[in-house]
Amino acid sequence: MTVQVEIGYSHTVGFLANQGRGFNNPVDVAWDSAGVLYVLNRAGPEVGIRLPYKRVTICTVDEEYLGEFGTGGQGDGEFWWPSSLAFDSEDRLYVADEALHRISIFDRQGQFLGKWGTGGSEEGQLNRVSSIAFDSEDNLLVSDSLNHRIQKFTKDGRFLASWGEPGEGPGQFNMPWGLCLDGQGNVYVADWRNDRIQKFEPDGKFLQLWGGSGDGEGEFNRPAALAVDPEQNLYVADWGNERVQVLSPEGKMLAQLRGDSIASRWADDYFAANPAEYAARLAANLEPELKRELKSGREGRREESANIEKLLWGPTSVKLDSAGRIYIVDSCRHRLQIYRRPV
């Protein structure tokens, strides 16, 4: 492994909770102007008893639990397959739902303000909207996964632009998932089933691509999300490889984050209340050696992650704040792993 930038594990936020303090299959995180975190819980499957697990958890990066809002359902303010969230410049929270093909809007307290979006393949329609991000003009960019394109809307849902089509060529997509923007408004897209990252000018003109299928340096296995720092380094949630890769602007791997989580404060509270289980945990080897055939199989890294708790398992989002924190949404482990980078 090549490590050329100083990135260190900071701490973990999270705990598996069906409701209340904790997360359930978190898929994305965003923060408001005060730095308060909003964590989007996908939960599932969609059976009655589990619908309330779908919600937005509000907390701080220091694990102060502030509340939650939303529930599973298809009515106004409810979530079915919530996929992504983003704040506009007025601290209004936009939540994408890839089952309901819509964007719902909330204030910081979780009050439902409105929604827009319709399902379909025509211009301005959506088919499983997987990721959203605002540009500097408060327009919303959307990865429209099953229409294999990126669309741009005003924040009240008026269609502005669209680019992309199904395919493997430059500017084409195969079920794009995450997207992000750099300081110049360039758009980066995790072209999920093409195992690559693509970069576009703000108007959608193709600029560059990185990657290819594999688990080596600079290769991807179904990349889910990405972020870009001011030096144009890329942080890619390499979902199928169960890691985050940090790439230079030229695509060279600078670091690989496989996961380093130690218990969160919320987890410590649980252990304190369940001393017998905690004692057994302390006596256990939490990093067991896996059988070679398990590690080397097609699902090797996934199996490793299923066995070793500290590792990332299904990273679905990665975001950077201005204080140098890297937030990795560790969906199958119901937590955020937070790292630090030099700023």
Add this chain to the structure above:
Amino acid sequence: MTRGPDSNKATALMAHLLRRAGFGATRDELELYLSQGYSAVVEELLHPEGQPELEDDIIRRYNMDQNSLMLIESSQANWMYRIVNTKRPLEEKMALFWHGLFATAYGKLNHAKAMVNQTNAFRRCGLGHFRTLLLELSRDPAMIFWLDNKDNHNGAPNENYGRELLELFSMGIGTYTEDDVKACARAFTGWTIANADYMSQRASRDSIWPHGRLDWQFLYLPEDHDDTDKTFLGNTGRFNGEDIIDIIIQQPATAWFIASKLYAFFVADTPDETAIQVLADEFQRSGGDIRQVMRTLFLSDFFQGQQARLARVKSPAELVAGTARLAGSHQFPDWSTVNLAMDVNFMGQEILNPPTVEGWHTGAEWIDTGNLVERINSAALEIGDAGQPGVRAVIDRIRSQGEVCSVEELVDLCLEWMGQFEVSEITRQGLLDYAQKRGALHFDRQDQVACSEQRVGEMLQLIVATREYQLA
């Protein structure tokens, strides 16, 4: 007397094969298989590795709960999705067979992915040598947990796994002594799982905290193994578990036991001792090569003959998955995949969570008055949806026959499309009587098209309610 809409015996035989070795086939699939010929299709089915593996990345992306498989519903849904979409039908059918025979249940484990891992072993080894399968089973963490082998210690044996290995998994009751059970159990001392104490605590408390389940791994502890002499089925030595399995494999009782189970699952609910002996002989001749036994079964007269046709009641999983395959539904992941699993549950077959170590009571016991209503309603709902590609295809095919479709054509084409080539005269007449009430379908009149298409759906719904459709 039976009378089929399709007099082609080869087609009926192929449909029979695919119902048993898989989960049924659409009309188009049958045509493809027919062009290959029966023997070639049997070989293809017996070698699932020749067909592409199901890519599950899309379902794990959109149905995120199926990425970690922490929950039983998610894991059941994942298996149903596999069954509906697999290109390797016999692989899934064998997994279902072994799951029913080596019945292990989520209810005690509280660990759904451990159950999925076990079924993956059945996929890998289900058509291989029985020795390999029993060895995998004995090392399978879910089984070790299920039958308490983690509590089977040198000097303090727990006989649960040793007993069931002989009674329910290989030889059958009455073919061994109580001393054999004790020796068997001692041979498997030290076969446990890593971090057994912590994992037991978590399972008994159903703890998913702090960050979800942790997978289980097999662990052999030589210091906890009873390495002294044991006498097992007339053999004496310092046997370990592998030696015990080697002895089990050689027993005629094992050959008969597995043959009888395969017969009941793949041939008929009513046993035929002559046929079972043929399979048992092949088991012994081949040294427990399951693929070879299955080849013998599918190529046998007792399987291909009329007496085996519709001689089994479909299990709920077969019924639900087979109907979805015919309807062409659930081919792309959406949130309704879990409904397939829920339907199977409601019909009395909670896959990954069988009721006891004996598995499910099959055959006629799949059906009681409540279950029958559930079976018909579930299948009718799936097949009556004209938006599904499989249903649309039958409508298009009927329309392509001409602008007017007679009552007889409607019934026969729908039966054919549903793979029902051998319905009784009573059944066919019942369908004709129903169709006759509203006469021929008219696609030549615009105001009749929607109604005619709806009537195709209704006919398909009526067919899934027939006795024949409930049978395999």
